[in-house]
Amino acid sequence: HESTVPDELGRPAVRASEVPEPGAVTIVVPTYNESGNVRRLLRLITESVPARLPCEVVFVDDSTDDTPDVIRAAAPGCPFPVTVLHREEPSGGLGGAVVEGMKAAGSDWIVVMDGDCQHPPSLVPELIATGERVNAGLVVASRYIKGGSRAGLAGSYRTAVSRAATWLTKALFPRRLHGVSDPMSGFFAIRRSEVSAEILKPLGYKILLELAVRDRPRTVTEVPFVFEERFAGESKSTAREGLRFLRHLAGLRTASPLARMIAFGLIGLSGFVPNLAALWALTEVGLHYLPAEIVANQFGVAWNFLLLERLLFRDRRRHRHWADRTLRFALIANADLVLRIPLIALLVGRFGLTVLPATALALVITFVLRFAGTEALVYLP
Numbered sequence: 058h059e060s061t062v063p064d065e066l067g068r069p070a071v072r073a074s075e076v077p078e079p080g081a082v083t084i085v086v087p088t089y090n091e092s093g094n095v096r097r098l099l100r101l102i103t104e105s106v107p108a109r110l111p112c113e114v115v116f117v118d119d120s121t122d123d124t125p126d127v128i129r130a131a132a133p134g135c136p137f138p139v140t141v142l143h144r145e146e147p148s149g150g151l152g153g154a155v156v157e158g159m160k161a162a163g164s165d166w167i168v169v170m171d172g173d174c175q176h177p178p179s180l181v182p183e184l185i186a187t188g189e190r191v192n193a194g195l196v197v198a199s200r201y202i203k204g205g206s207r208a209g210l211a212g213s214y215r216t217a218v219s220r221a222a223t224w225l226t227k228a229l230f231p232r233r234l235h236g237v238s239d240p241m242s243g244f245f246a247i248r249r250s251e252v253s254a255e256i257l258k259p260l261g262y263k264i265l266l267e268l269a270v271r272d273r274p275r276t277v278t279e280v281p282f283v284f285e286e287r288f289a290g291e292s293k294s295t296a297r298e299g300l301r302f303l304r305h306l307a308g309l310r311t312a313s314p315l316a317r318m319i320a321f322g323l324i325g326l327s328g329f330v331p332n333l334a335a336l337w338a339l340t341e342v343g344l345h346y347l348p349a350e351i352v353a354n355q356f357g358v359a360w361n362f363l364l365l366e367r368l369l370f371r372d373r374r375r376h377r378h379w380a381d382r383t384l385r386f387a388l389i390a391n392a393d394l395v396l397r398i399p400l401i402a403l404l405v406g407r408f409g410l411t412v413l414p415a416t417a418l419a420l421v422i423t424f425v426l427r428f429a430g431t432e433a434l435v436y437l438p
């Protein structure tokens with residue numbers, strides 16, 4: 058809307074140079090032991106958010122220090138409501154905290170930002186104004202477009218890791234992240250109507266990635282920002298957080314059945330290695346190759362089982378006891394082996410295929426059956 062005449066209700070026109078009157082905003086701040094930062098953050102927000110932008114701040118806190126007390130002591134000095142949701146049983150880490158805050162948000166717009174002053178609150182009005190102007194569902198504050206920088210990402214090691222992670226993530230989700238230069242940013246604005254909290258499975262730091270891939274906001278746009286130095290304390294990110302990020306990527310990438318089947322196949326292929334190694338070792342110590350085949354197959358089965366449990370079906374394990382899952386998995390994996398030969402015989406004898414195509418077809422059929430059987434009988438959805 059860029060006209061210079063009042064509309065039919067007589068409301069004043071919006072000029073291109075002016076920021077359109079935005080909806081209200083809930084600022085969600087995850088905090089984990091940030092007592093040295095929250096007072097300053099609230100002061101910066103107070104200085105940044107204009108009176109005509111209705112605002113509330115929701116802290117979602119998993120601290121073990123006195124962060125909640127510091128926030129409650131500073132809140133009365135703020136011209137907007139400040140809430141602290143302290144989680145007694147934190148789940149999902151940073152991302153889980155952000156989703157809690159989003160559920161509690163009461164405004165049209167939700168801005169997510171860190172509690173350590175690395176994200177400049179002065180950008181909040183611009184994020185909203187940009188979203189309103191281009192009618193976007195998501196506005197990402199990016200370090201990687203012109204005008205942005207990552208001054209606060211201390212050290213070339215962290216910079217390299219961050220760059221590699223961004224590249225890998227963009228390679229895995231080229232369509233979903235089209236137009237998002239900084240999917241790892243922890244600073245963004247999203248319309249509340251674009252958030253379906255119930256389908257999110259937050260796991261650690263990359264909540265923007267989770268939202269972009271699962272909730273698929275309609276239009277995405279970016280605004281540059283300078284990632285500042287942390288004000289007080291130190292980063293809560295650890296090597297464990299890095300592993301959690303890889304699990305998060307795996308979970309997002311295998312959300313569709315087809316992607317899961319491909320992952321299942323790749324893990325299955327990797328099982329040839331322990332299978333052949335065991336076969337070699339067993340025949341080497343003098344076992345006849347037929348019983349050796351059967352035993353060696355169990356090594357491949359065990360390897361596949363462990364990888365699938367840890368990577369592909371990690372959050373679907375709770376439906377059955379581990380012993381039950383192990384037994385069912387072993388039965389399906391070995392049934393596959395036993396079924397293949399009669400299936401090949403059937404394809405050759407009844408359907409007139411020659412041996413090679415019959416074997417290839419039998420491999421495909423038993424693979425799909427094994428995948429479907431494992432999904433349905435071992436890991437309920």
Ligand code: GDD
Nearest residue numbers: 087088089117119150151154171172173241243292293294
């Ligand atoms: N509630 C809660 N629970 N908050 C957490 C948790 C948690 O388990 N872990 C971290 N936080 C809070 C911190 O207290 C801080 O306010 C914010 O989340 C960011 O944590 P930092 O530890 O400061 O993260 P960082 O600076 O290493 O990483 C930031 O920049 C990255 C880009 O380089 C984050 O914004 C990342 O999301 C971002 O990818």
Ligand code: MN
Nearest residue numbers: 171173175287
């Ligand atoms: Mn930080």
